[in-house]
Amino acid sequence: xxxxxxxxxxxxxxxxxxxxxxxxxxxxxxxxxxxxxxxxxxxxxxxxxxxxxxxxxxxxxxxxxxxxxxxxxxxxxxxxxxxxxxxxxxxxxxxxxxxxxxxxxxxxxxxxxxxxxxxxxxxxxxxxxxxxxxxxxxxxxxxxxxxxxxxxxxxxxxxxxxxxxxxxxxxxxxxxxxxxxxxxxxxxxxxxxxxxxxxxxxxxxxxxxxxxxxxxxxxxxxxxxxxxxxxxxxxxxxxxxxxxxxxxxxxxxxxxxxxxxxxxxxxxxxxxxxxxxxxxxxxxxxxxxxxxxxxxxxxxxxxxxxxxxxxxxxxxxxxxxxxxxxxxxxxxxxx
Amino acid sequence: xxxxxxxxxxxxxxxxxxxxxxxxxxxxxxxxxxxxxxxxxxxxxxxxxxxxxxxxxxxxxxxxxxxxxxxxxxxxxxxxxxxxxxxxxxxxxxxxxxxxxxxxxxxxxxxxxxxxxxxxxxxxxxxxxxxxxxxxxxxxxxxxxxxxxxxxxxxxxxxxxxxxxxxxxxxxxxxxxxxxxx
Numbered sequence: 001x002x003x004x005x006x007x008x009x010x011x012x013x014x015x016x017x018x019x020x021x022x023x024x025x026x027x028x029x030x031x032x033x034x035x036x037x038x039x040x041x042x043x044x045x046x047x048x049x050x051x052x053x054x055x056x057x058x059x060x061x062x063x064x065x066x067x068x069x070x071x072x073x074x075x076x077x078x079x080x081x082x083x084x085x086x087x088x089x090x091x092x093x094x095x096x097x098x099x100x101x102x103x104x105x106x107x108x109x110x111x112x113x114x115x116x117x118x119x120x121x122x123x124x125x126x127x128x129x130x131x132x133x134x135x136x137x138x139x140x141x142x143x144x145x146x147x148x149x150x151x152x153x154x155x156x157x158x159x160x161x162x163x164x165x166x167x168x169x170x171x172x173x174x175x176x177x178x179x180x181x182x183x184x185x186x187x188x189x190x191x192x193x194x195x196x197x198x199x200x201x202x203x204x205x206x207x208x209x210x211x212x213x214x215x216x217x218x219x220x221x222x223x224x225x226x227x228x229x230x231x232x233x234x235x236x237x238x239x240x241x242x243x244x245x246x247x248x249x250x251x252x253x254x255x256x257x258x259x260x261x262x263x264x265x266x267x268x269x270x271x272x273x274x275x276x277x278x279x280x281x282x283x284x285x286x287x288x289x290x291x292x293x294x295x296x297x298x299x300x301x302x303x304x305x306x307x308x309x310x311x312x313x314x315x316x317x318x319x320x321x322x323x324x325x326x327x328x329x330x331x332x333x334x335x
Numbered sequence: 336x337x338x339x340x341x342x343x344x345x346x347x348x349x350x351x352x353x354x355x356x357x358x359x360x361x362x363x364x365x366x367x368x369x370x371x372x373x374x375x376x377x378x379x380x381x382x383x384x385x386x387x388x389x390x391x392x393x394x395x396x397x398x399x400x401x402x403x404x405x406x407x408x409x410x411x412x413x414x415x416x417x418x419x420x421x422x423x424x425x426x427x428x429x430x431x432x433x434x435x436x437x438x439x440x441x442x443x444x445x446x447x448x449x450x451x452x453x454x455x456x457x458x459x460x461x462x463x464x465x466x467x468x469x470x471x472x473x474x475x476x477x478x479x480x481x482x483x484x485x486x487x488x489x490x491x492x493x494x495x496x497x498x499x500x501x502x503x504x505x506x507x508x509x510x511x512x513x514x515x516x517x
Contacts, residue, residue, distance in 0.1 A: 001493040002477070006394070009402040016407035150404040158400035162392035166385050169479075174381025179359050181377025182370055186363035226348045231355075237384055237483040244484040252488040253481065258495055261480055265436075265473040265496040266503065270344045272468030278447050279464050284455035288341055290464045293510045297469025300506030305499025312491035321490050 017147035024146060029068075030108055032144070035123050035137035036067055040083065042132050053083040057095065057136070064102065073102045083122065083136070091122045093138060111146040169233065176234030180216065189215030203263075203306070204256040213242030217260055227269050236264060252322060255313045262309045266302030270295070384483050391482025395474055399437045408433060423516070424462075424508045427453070431463050432504040436473035436497065443467070462511045470503040 024030065036059070044054040059077040064070075079101060085091040095118040097109040109118050120140040127134040183189050193200070193215040200207070200214045207213055216239035223232035239260060247254045253261075272294040279287035312318060363370050402408070408430060415433075416426045424432075427449060434442045446467045453459040473496040481489055 001491070002489050005493060006398050009398040012407050013398075013401035013403075013405040015405075016410060017401075017405035020406045147404070147406050151401050154400035154404035155397050158396040159393050162396040163389055165396075166389045166392055169385040169388065170382050172381075173385050174378035177380050177384070178374035178376075178378035179356060182363040182368055182373050183359045185368045185373050186359070186366040188359060188362050223351075226344070226351055228348060228351060231352060233479070234381075236480060240480050240484045241380075241384075244486070251486055253486050253490045253492055257481075257486070258490060258492045261476060261492050262495045262499050264480065265471045265476050266499045267469070267471030269468065271341060271348070272464075274443065275446065275464040275468045278443070278450065278467075279455045279460070282447070282450040282455040282460070284450075284460070286456065288338070289456075290461060290468060291341065293461070293465040293507065293514065294468030296510045297465055297503050297507035300509075301470050301499040301503030304502035305495055308498040309491060309495035312495055315491070318491045321488060 014151060017151045020147045021145050025144065030104075030140070030143040030146075031067060032142040033139060034067075035139050037063065038136050038138055040081070040125070040134040040136045042134070045131070051084055053085060055081060055083070057081045057093075057138070068104050070104060072104075077102055079105075083125070085122075085125055089125050091125060092119065093122055093136075094119050107146065108140065108143045111143055111149055112141060172230050173234045173237065176231055177238060180219075180235065180238050184212055184215075189219075192218060203259060206254065207243065207246065207256045211242065211246065213239050213246070213256075216242055220260075221263060224264065225268055225270050227271055227273050236260075249322060254322065255309075258313065259306055259309045262305040263302055266298055266305050268295070268298040268302050387485060388479050388482040391478045392475075395478035399474060403434075403438060403441060422505070422508060423512055425459050427459055428462050428466065431466050435466060435470050435504070436500045439472040439475060442472075458511070458515055461515050462507065465507040465511055466504055469507040470500050473497065473500055 028034070039058045040053070040055055041058060042053060042055045046052055056078050061073045061076050064073050064077050079098075080096045082094045083091055084093070095105075097106055097116045097118060101109070105118060109116060112118065118140060120138055123137040123139055125134050125136045180189075189212055190210060193210055193212075196214075196218055197209045200218065201209050204214065204217070216235050220232050220235040220239055223229075223235055240257065243254060243257050243260070244250075247257075271291060275290055275294065276287045279290065360370055363373070411433060412426070412429050415429060419426065419429050419432075431442060431445055431449070434445055446463045449463045450460045455461075455464070477489060477492060477496060481487075481492070
């Protein structure tokens with residue numbers, strides 16, 4: 001299943017990127033080569049040998065929206081710009097992109113190599129009498145293959161992100177595995193496990209009720225509910241390690257592992273702290289109002305997920321995968 | 336009532352880790368466990384576990400990154416929009432449902448953005464934040480947890496995880512419509 005989903009994500013992604021780029025090219029989404037009429041408000045005149053004018057370009061919102069065929073810009077566009085004027089009333093410009101920049105320009109800047117700048121040619125510049133402003137016609141550097149470039153960049157970036165995340169786990173993993181080891185040797189995990197045996201026997205019938213895996217799973221679930229992610233992941237991984245020890249077949253997920261993971265992906269948290277923080281930051285009058293609804297939603301996810309896992313494990317296809325030892329799998333288990 | 340619950344859970348969350356460390360270590364010490372040596376012994380595995388996850392997480396995140404950067408999500412959203420309209424789910428929140436299992440940071444960004452445009456106390460605002468809290472980043476959890484023990488054949492974990500996500504999202508829509516829809 002994961003094979004299919006993984007290859008679909010990648011193939012659909014790349015094909016969609018190509019499709020989107022062809023669409024952009026044929027409908028000229030980025031208006032390559034088309035001049036955009038704007039007003040240039042001068043803030044600094046060239047001094048000495050330099051020929052750079054500094055100021056702001058101003059484009060009325062209606063004109064911007066019509067030019068790009070969008071509806072998203074709601075205020076007149078004002079952007080800092082540096083202009084180099086040549087002898088024939090033409091020149092080049094360099095536009096700085098900031099948070100306030102319309103999203104279309106942000107997209108274009110991201111796709112151009114310069115990231116936070118947009119460059120292009122000025123076809124015509126006509127200064128007003130007092131040289132305080134000018135009418136300009138801007139032609140942006142052509143923007144092409146936006147999505148394909150973005151896909152390539154994302155693939156490389158996220159390969160790095162994955163390593164960073166994994167490396168970032170080392171510290172908390174070491175800390176919690178150390179503490180868990182003490183708890184295990186002291187017999188503490190066994191005590192905890194015994195208290196919750198009825199529940200765990202129901203959820204994980206394949207795991208002996210006094211196995212260390214059960215203790216680690218309980219602690220993982222408790223930490224998850226309290227929103228203690230830094231503790232939950234190491235305990236979850238410890239549980240996986242223990243579950244793996246009693247697996248009949250290396251390299252293959254057992255029923256208990258899948259049930260345990262489904263509980264984890266259900267993500268039941270008593271206080272959804274991140275969502276509440278974002279709500280508060282967005283100015284909500286009652287950021288905590290989603291506590292109850294989130295518990296309900298995550299509860300649905302967990303209950304239905306576990307039921308699905310328990311039903312799916314009975315399918316002959318999945319049963320066979322756990323017992324049949326194909327030659328390819330044998331290699332894995334020795335590797 | 337809600338505030339009391341929140342204060343209580345917050346208190347427990349803050350106290351759990353220090354108390355756990357205290358209880359575990361002193362219990363161990365009382366049981367004559369050589370605490371320092373045993374801690375170091377256990378902690379050794381931290382490095383190897385984290386490193387073992389790398390290839391799995393690279394595979395997962397790079398696939399998801401390609402999908403997200405390509406604009407395929409927008410296409411999928413427009414295809415699925417008629418279905419979600421049937422169950423009374425606003426079209427704006429559909430990308431959230433699709434993105435939640437794939438990317439934690441992506442869905443966080445999307446939630447923030449939707450709240451900015453529609454307001455956190457609007458129906459859409461309440462619904463997206465509920466949806467965000469109603470599930471975990473399934474594919475990330477799968478990669479990390481299975482990766483840590485070198486499991487390549489995940490059997491029914493993906494369908495079960497996705498069913499959990501589906502019902503999490505449906506549950507969120509259901510409860511929000513009952514409680515907040517006007």
